[in-house]
Amino acid sequence: MVINFGTTFKIAKHVKIISRNFSEQFPKITTHYTIHPREEDPRWKDISMERFTDETDILIVGGGPAGMSAAIRAKQLAEQDGKELRVCVVEKASEVGGHILSGAVLQPTALNELIPDWKEKGAPLNTPVKEDKFGFLTESLRIPVPVLPGTPMYNHGNYIVRLGHVVRWLGEQAEALGVEIYPGYAASEILYHPDGSVKGIATNDVGIAKDGSPKDIFERGMELHAKCTIFAEGCHGHLSKQIIQNFNLRKNSESQTYGIGLKEIWEIDPNKHSPGRVEHTIGWPLDKHTYGGSFLYHLNEPTPLIAVGFVVGLDYSNPYLSPFREFQRFKYHPSVKHYFETGSRISYGARALVEGGLQSLPKLTFPGGCLVGCSAGFMNVPKIKGTHNAMKSGMLAAESAYEAINAEKQETEGFEPKVYEDKIRNSWIWKELKASRNIRPSFHNPLGLYGGITYSGFSIIIGGREPWTFKHGGPDHKRLKPAKECKPIDYPKPDGKISFDLLTSVALTGTNHEGDQPAHLTLKDDTVPVKTNLAVYDGPEARFCPAGVYEFVPLESGEGQRLQINAQNCIHCKTCDIKDPSQNINWVVPEGGGGPAYNGM
Numbered sequence: 001m002v003i004n005f006g007t008t009f010k011i012a013k014h015v016k017i018i019s020r021n022f023s024e025q026f027p028k029i030t031t032h033y034t035i036h037p038r039e040e041d042p043r044w045k046d047i048s049m050e051r052f053t054d055e056t057d058i059l060i061v062g063g064g065p066a067g068m069s070a071a072i073r074a075k076q077l078a079e080q081d082g083k084e085l086r087v088c089v090v091e092k093a094s095e096v097g098g099h100i101l102s103g104a105v106l107q108p109t110a111l112n113e114l115i116p117d118w119k120e121k122g123a124p125l126n127t128p129v130k131e132d133k134f135g136f137l138t139e140s141l142r143i144p145v146p147v148l149p150g151t152p153m154y155n156h157g158n159y160i161v162r163l164g165h166v167v168r169w170l171g172e173q174a175e176a177l178g179v180e181i182y183p184g185y186a187a188s189e190i191l192y193h194p195d196g197s198v199k200g201i202a203t204n205d206v207g208i209a210k211d212g213s214p215k216d217i218f219e220r221g222m223e224l225h226a227k228c229t230i231f232a233e234g235c236h237g238h239l240s241k242q243i244i245q246n247f248n249l250r251k252n253s254e255s256q257t258y259g260i261g262l263k264e265i266w267e268i269d270p271n272k273h274s275p276g277r278v279e280h281t282i283g284w285p286l287d288k289h290t291y292g293g294s295f296l297y298h299l300n301e302p303t304p305l306i307a308v309g310f311v312v313g314l315d316y317s318n319p320y321l322s323p324f325r326e327f328q329r330f331k332y333h334p335s336v337k338h339y340f341e342t343g344s345r346i347s348y349g350a351r352a353l354v355e356g357g358l359q360s361l362p363k364l365t366f367p368g369g370c371l372v373g374c375s376a377g378f379m380n381v382p383k384i385k386g387t388h389n390a391m392k393s394g395m396l397a398a399e400s401a402y403e404a405i406n407a408e409k410q411e412t413e414g415f416e417p418k419v420y421e422d423k424i425r426n427s428w429i430w431k432e433l434k435a436s437r438n439i440r441p442s443f444h445n446p447l448g449l450y451g452g453i454t455y456s457g458f459s460i461i462i463g464g465r466e467p468w469t470f471k472h473g474g475p476d477h478k479r480l481k482p483a484k485e486c487k488p489i490d491y492p493k494p495d496g497k498i499s500f501d502l503l504t505s506v507a508l509t510g511t512n513h514e515g516d517q518p519a520h521l522t523l524k525d526d527t528v529p530v531k532t533n534l535a536v537y538d539g540p541e542a543r544f545c546p547a548g549v550y551e552f553v554p555l556e557s558g559e560g561q562r563l564q565i566n567a568q569n570c571i572h573c574k575t576c577d578i579k580d581p582s583q584n585i586n587w588v589v590p591e592g593g594g595g596p597a598y599n600g601m
Contacts, residue, residue: 031212059226063091066373067232070394092186096171110391130276162600197414198368249362263309273304350546368414435464510597
C-alpha cells in the first residue's frame with residue numbers, strides 16, 4: 001500500500017480546522033449545576049454539602065408588594081389573636097425594593113385595607129393624580145382620546161409612585177410588626193416533604209467559580225422549612241414556574257402571556273413639569289399587529305421628574321423587533337420630544353409583566369403553599385395596574401395560611417391554604433379580572449390594533465358582561481416567525497441626548513453580579529442558540545434582551561458566529577426565559593444580592 005503523506009497531512013489539517021471551528025462555534029457556555037450536576041463532577045467529590053436548617057411558620061419568597069402585604073397581614077392576625085407566629089421573608093435583592101420596577105400609578109384600595117393610617121405613617125404616596133391624558137399616535141400626530149370616569153384608564157383617586165420606595169416602606173412596617181426579612185438571600189431550590197408537599201426552600205450557595213468548581217470560600221446555602229410557603233417572586237418567578245409545572249397548576253387554564261416594560265426617569269425643565277399628570281399612548285412606533293404603548297407620569301418631588309416608559313407585548317412575531325429600540329424611537333414623537341430635549345436621563349430599567357388575566361390564572365394553591373401577586377398573574381391589563389391586586393392577593397393568602405395552620409386537620413405535612421381560591425373569587429380582584437378578561441386577547445384579530453380598540457370600547461361600555469371568553473392563542477415563544485418571512489427594522493442611531501445605546505442604559509441600572517460565578521442564564525443545550533435561534537430567527541435574543549446579555553460575536557476564523565452571554569449585565573427582567581423561541585434558556589438565581597440596584601423604579 002502506498003501512502004501519500006501530503007494528502008494525509010492535508011486531510012488531517014482539514015479535520016483539525018473542522019474540529020477547532022466546531023468547538024469555537026459551540027463552546028461550553030453553561031457551567032451551572034442545574035445543567036451539569038455536581039454528582040458527576042469529580043471537583044465536588046470531597047466538598048461537604050450539609051446545610052444549616054431553620055424553621056418558621058409562614059415563609060414568603062419575594063419581598064415585593066404581594067410578599068410584604070402577606071407578611072404584614074399574617075402578623076396582624078397573630079397580634080389580634082394574641083398568638084406567636086414566626087413569619088420570614090427571603091428577598092434576592094441586596095435591599096428591600098432594590099429589584100422593584102413598575103410604572104407606577106398605585107390604586108390605594110388594598111393599602112387602605114391593610115394599613116388604614118398609611119398617611120400618618122409616612123407612606124411615600126406623594127403625587128395624587130390630577131390629570132389623565134390618552135392618545136393614539138401616528139408618526140407625526142397625536143389624536144386625543146377622552147378618558148371618562150369609570151373607565152379603566154381613569155386614575156383620579158390614585159397616586160403616581162416610585163414603587164421601590166413604597167415597597168421599602170412596606171418592609172419597614174413589616175419589621176415593626178416582627179416580620180423577619182432577609183435581603184440578599186435568593187431562594188434557589190424548592191424543598192419537599194416525603195409526601196410530596198412543599199417543605200420550604202433552600203437559599204443559593206455562594207463561592208462557586210465561573211467554571212462550576214468550588215472556590216476555597218464555598219459556602220452552602222441554608223434550608224428554611226415552613227408550615228406554609230407563599231411564593232411572591234413576581235412575574236415568571238424562577239421557583240413559581242417549577243411549582244406550576246410540578247403540581248400541574250395550569251391543567252385548567254391557558255398559558256400565561258407577557259409584556260416587557262422599559263422605563264426611564266428624567267429630570268426635566270420645571271416649566272414643562274405638571275405634577276400629577278398621567279399620559280398614555282398607543283399606536284406609533286409599533287405596527288398594528290404588535291400590542292403595546294407608552295406611559296409618562298409627572299412626579300411630585302423636590303426636583304421636576306417624569307417617569308417615561310414603553311410596553312411591548314411579548315407575543316410579537318417579527319424577530320427583528322427590539323423593544324428597547326422601539327422605546328428609544330418613541331421619545332422622538334413630536335408630542336413628547338419636548339420633555340427630553342432639555343432634560344437629563346437619570347435612571348433606566350426593564351421588567352417583564354403578566355398580561356394573561358383571568359384565562360391564564362393557574363390553580364393558586366398546592367400542598368404546602370400558594371401563589372400570590374404576579375407569580376399568579378393578577379395584573380389588570382386595561383388599567384395597566386397590578387400592585388393593588390398583588391397586595392390584596394398577599395393579604396388573602398396570609399389569612400388563608402393562618403387559618404390552615406390553626407385548623408384541626410391537615411391532609412399533608414405541608415399546609416395547603418385551600419380557602420385562598422374562594423377568597424380570591426369572592427374579592428374585587430376576581431371582579432376586576434373578569435370584567436377585563438377579553439380586552440387583551442381581542443387584539444389578536446385581522447385588524448390588529450384597530451379591531452382591539454373597537455372591541456375594548458364595546459367591552460368597557462357593557463362592563464365586561466359579555467357571555468363569552470376569548471383565548472390568547474398559545475404561549476409567546478411560539479409567536480415568532482422565521483427571519484426569512486419578516487422584514488428587518490431600520491432603527492435610527494442613538495444621539496446620546498434623547499435616545500441611547502443599550503450599554504449606556506444598563507450602566508444606569510446599578511447592576512452588579514460577582515463576576516467569577518457560573519452564568520445564571522443557563523442553556524439546556526449550548527448549541528441551540530446558533531443552530532436554531534441564529535439560523536432560523538437571526539438571533540432574536542440579541543434584540544429582545546433589554547440589557548445586552550446575549551451577543552452573537554464573529555468567530556476568530558472569520559466564518560460564522562457564536563453566542564456570548566454577558567451575565568453581569570442581567571437586570572432580572574425574565575424576558576429571555578419567556579420569549580426564547582426554543583425554550584432553551586432557563587433563568588436561575590445568581591448569588592444573592594446580585595442584579596440591579598434600582599432607586600425607586
